[in-house]
Amino acid sequence: MKISQKDVENVARLARLTLESENLQVMTSQMDAILGYVDKLNELDTDGIEPMAHAVPMSNAFRQDEIQPAIGIERALQNAPAFGDNCFKVPKVIE
Amino acid sequence: MKFHDLTIQEMRQKLISGELTSVELTQACLERIKATDDRLNAFITVCEEEALTAAAAADQQLAAGNAMLLTGIPVAVKDIFNTLDVRTTCGSKILDNYISPYDATAIVKLREQGAIIVGKLNMDEFAMGSSNENSAAGAVHNPWDTERVPGGSSGGSAAAVAAGQVVAALGTDTGGSVRQPASHCGVVGLKPTYGRVSRYGVVAFASSLDQVGPLAGNVEDCALMLGVVAGYDPADSTSVDCPVPDYLENLKEGVAGKKIGLPKEYFIDGLDSDIKQAVAAAIETYHQLGAEIVEVSLPHTDYSVASYYLIAMAEASSNLARFDGVRFGIRQDAGEGLIGMYQQTRTAGFGDEVKRRIMLGTYALSSGYYDAYYLKAQKVRTLIRQDFHDVFEQVDLLLTPVAPTPAFKIGAMVNNPLQMYLSDIFTIPTNLAGTCAMSLPCGFSGEGLPIGLQLIGKPFAEAEMLQAAYAFEQATDWNKRVPEL
Numbered sequence: 001m002k003i004s005q006k007d008v009e010n011v012a013r014l015a016r017l018t019l020e021s022e023n024l025q026v027m028t029s030q031m032d033a034i035l036g037y038v039d040k041l042n043e044l045d046t047d048g049i050e051p052m053a054h055a056v057p058m059s060n061a062f063r064q065d066e067i068q069p070a071i072g073i074e075r076a077l078q079n080a081p082a083f084g085d086n087c088f089k090v091p092k093v094i095e
Numbered sequence: 096m097k098f099h100d101l102t103i104q105e106m107r108q109k110l111i112s113g114e115l116t117s118v119e120l121t122q123a124c125l126e127r128i129k130a131t132d133d134r135l136n137a138f139i140t141v142c143e144e145e146a147l148t149a150a151a152a153a154d155q156q157l158a159a160g161n162a163m164l165l166t167g168i169p170v171a172v173k174d175i176f177n178t179l180d181v182r183t184t185c186g187s188k189i190l191d192n193y194i195s196p197y198d199a200t201a202i203v204k205l206r207e208q209g210a211i212i213v214g215k216l217n218m219d220e221f222a223m224g225s226s227n228e229n230s231a232a233g234a235v236h237n238p239w240d241t242e243r244v245p246g247g248s249s250g251g252s253a254a255a256v257a258a259g260q261v262v263a264a265l266g267t268d269t270g271g272s273v274r275q276p277a278s279h280c281g282v283v284g285l286k287p288t289y290g291r292v293s294r295y296g297v298v299a300f301a302s303s304l305d306q307v308g309p310l311a312g313n314v315e316d317c318a319l320m321l322g323v324v325a326g327y328d329p330a331d332s333t334s335v336d337c338p339v340p341d342y343l344e345n346l347k348e349g350v351a352g353k354k355i356g357l358p359k360e361y362f363i364d365g366l367d368s369d370i371k372q373a374v375a376a377a378i379e380t381y382h383q384l385g386a387e388i389v390e391v392s393l394p395h396t397d398y399s400v401a402s403y404y405l406i407a408m409a410e411a412s413s414n415l416a417r418f419d420g421v422r423f424g425i426r427q428d429a430g431e432g433l434i435g436m437y438q439q440t441r442t443a444g445f446g447d448e449v450k451r452r453i454m455l456g457t458y459a460l461s462s463g464y465y466d467a468y469y470l471k472a473q474k475v476r477t478l479i480r481q482d483f484h485d486v487f488e489q490v491d492l493l494l495t496p497v498a499p500t501p502a503f504k505i506g507a508m509v510n511n512p513l514q515m516y517l518s519d520i521f522t523i524p525t526n527l528a529g530t531c532a533m534s535l536p537c538g539f540s541g542e543g544l545p546i547g548l549q550l551i552g553k554p555f556a557e558a559e560m561l562q563a564a565y566a567f568e569q570a571t572d573w574n575k576r577v578p579e580l
Contacts, residue, residue, distance in 0.1 A: 055529020
């Protein structure tokens, strides 16, 4: 086994997902199969090979620090499940 | 009236000459959608009112002699593009109620050229899938055989063009999501070089791989659509600032004297025999058109699926962290605090495939596994790009199949995600390398299902690739066949 049910539960917690026991079993076996497959990358010696983050070789893209038109508060909030006083509302964070 | 067999250029001539109005054309398009979409489910949202208003405005522009490239022509876009004041669901329950507050750059460009956007096309949830079965709006059906998948993730885009619901559409291609459905539905689909088209306003799946691409019924229309959406955009810092050529200008150049490579790793034992035959016939056509055919090697091909899925899932897990029930989309809150709200929202909002990829991506990026999975995959990606770099020193283009089999039956692979991933073997490497590629019709299987041919071009050599595609299309008539609906 590449991954245990306990590992999967831990990853679900990190990913902010809840898996019921039945789904947890299916997820564990599917993740195990996929992780088993991707192990084939270890057949390749990649010592000294630079990792590739992007298809186009480019460094940071800078622009002038100038004020530009933005989307506006009303537009930014139009899809919010809850808002008020020009802010997004979330459940209480600190008790 | 029946206009669904016209090309963009034919529509344009009729609109300019006054033989046809945009309102008539748009009405016919909406009627075609109504008459066929109960069998296809290609559309998630049809924008009837907005389209007819835009068509009336286009008719005024046409009457004033101000015809742009797409003035008055109805098109549709994958439901991954933000379209101002229209719902953008990305095929997900989590964005069921999301109304775009702005237009994606590709949409701005379509509108600037006068296109009428008639609706938003079905897709695999967050573009994750190869069959368009993973959509909160339900599976899309292939117009050639409605019991089969159209391919994915831009399955709605391919099915809509194949069925003549629209003359052209936009999709996105992260690992083949334009080319594979184009192949399965018998239309032309192009994935531009990474950086050729702005991704601004396109809901992100895997940012280092995603690219916007057009689908159309023929090569010329596809070239026109690419020209409309291509170009640098300051709002997407990964778009590349290099001039956009006129893709139509030298389209008839031909392929005489061009060197076309056949990567031997793509002609494997598991390849469906009808596909093998159709691609062999296409190779012979290119030979007769004067191209030189040579065998080449992309030695790391066999590692591309593993490298791709690790990178795509890692990037997806990061990109999809934004769907947390705070700023947009649905919220589920059972009163168990902020973290509880995140968990309930995401658990209720995401489908199985998206959850699986978020989980694998989170795992691959997590402490202790990052080097073994994500970093390793990025190093292998370097080797895969180097393969393409080396091979393009020897040849101008590559020719391969698009998919190892024609469209499969709906439901055939739902319980085997790994098998589904492996079906992307021929399209994934170009996304990893960042180069351009396209699918064009090259035959039919014994069961009457379309087969696609893939051309892979050098980075930013879309014009040359389109010339080769055009030459093939002129020499054959596969794109002229249409499904009976």
